[in-house]
Amino acid sequence: MVLMTGRAIGNGFGKLMSLGMGSEILYSFVIIVCSLMIYFGTKELYKLTSHKGIKYFRLSFLFFALAYFFRSFIKIILFYFEISELRTILPIFGSVTLFIFMYFSSMAIFYLLYSVMWRKWKSKWIICYLHIISLAIAIITLLFQNPLIYFLMNILFFIFISFTVFISFKQSKKKKHSNLYAIYLMLLIFWIFNILDILIPNFLQAFQLFIYLISLGIFLLIFYKVIRKTG
Amino acid sequence: MAKRNKLEIIRDILRIIQKNHPIKPTPLLRMSNISSSRFKGYYSELLEKEFVKETYGKNKKITLTEKGYRYLEKYSAIINFIDEFEL
Structure with missing residues (x-):
């Protein structure tokens, strides 16, 4: 019995450390570290200025770090138990983890958007709305276990955010900074791919390496831009 | 002259204090080139933020x-x- 349990743990560990899981862990680790370094690297700028834009920019990357942590956590469990749906084996635990992941994911994107839009979105309830929409997205994910719903929800999410980013870009006085909007748009697209990769298993498996490499590139580029400016 | 934003006004007040160190409140208000009510707000914030x-x-x-x-x-x-990320 003890031998069998030991062998099971050994097999599990072996699986965990295989190339697929290894690259998964490395991918999440690099993005979590990048996001946390952006968050802590901009702490002094925020403390000195109490600037709202800096505040939401920082918080967005804190949410990215948390979302990626839960994403890699889900991935590890799926891999360890060799299942494609987290809730099939661990109903409550799986649902809670998925809920937290979806909530943090949406908040990360919304806060990044708000860091650019805060001067235009003047309502004092806006933060409340963003939390409510993120909670709604997380609840819909839990209630409807349907890939089509997930797909449509993410398409709607994409249309709303990209439309807002486009309007903001049109109104921006600094057209030379247009690459920022391109980076944010890419970040959004690949973030949605990352979400779909979790929600609809095997849907994007053929492009996984491509998605990971581009996502890493985007986070590293933002990180580079931050350290170049903050020193 | 373009309207200064909050960060610029704070920088200007701090620069005046740096150049005329130590300075009395009245000349600081005069040199800051803002109304006394706005100055009060900024000054309390500077004190609060230490x-x-x-x-x-x-x-x-x-x-x-x-x-x-x-x-x-x-x-x-x-x-x-702020400029780089259009915050």
Whole structure:
């Protein structure tokens, strides 16, 4: 019995450390570290200025770090138990983890958007709305276990955010900074791919390496831009 | 002259204190080139954030703290960062 349990743990560990899981862990680790370094690297700028834009920019990357942590956590469990749906084996635990992941994911994107839009979105309830929409997205994910719903929800999410980013870009006085909007748009697209990769298993498996490499590139580029400016 | 934003006004007030260190409140208000009601708001914020401190001798005088100097030192980084990410 003890031998069998030991062998099971050994097999599990072996699986965990295989190339697929290894690259998964490395991918999440690099993005979590990048996001946390952006968050802590901009702490002094925020403390000195109490600037709202800096505040939401920082918080967005804190949410990215948390979302990626839960994403890699889900991935590890799926891999360890060799299942494609987290809730099939661990109903409550799986649902809670998925809920937290979806909530943090949406908040990360919304806060990044708000860091650019805060001067235009003047309502004092806006933060409340963003939390409510993120909670709604997380609840819909839990209630409807349907890939089509997930797909449509993410398409709607994409249309709303990209439309807002486009309007903001049109109104921006600094057209030379247009690459920022391109980076944010890419970040959004690949973030949605990352979400779909979790929600609809095997849907994007053929492009996984491509998605990971581009996502890493985007986070590293933002990180580079931050350290170049903050020193 | 373009309207100064909050960060610029704070920088200007801190620079005036740095150049005329220590300075009395009235000349500081005059040199800041803002209305006295707006000055009061900014000044309380500077005190609250501990960018400046008041010293009491014969008269009340204002000096910069280490945080105030740090703000001036970091000002261009702050502006570049805000500009880069359009915050």
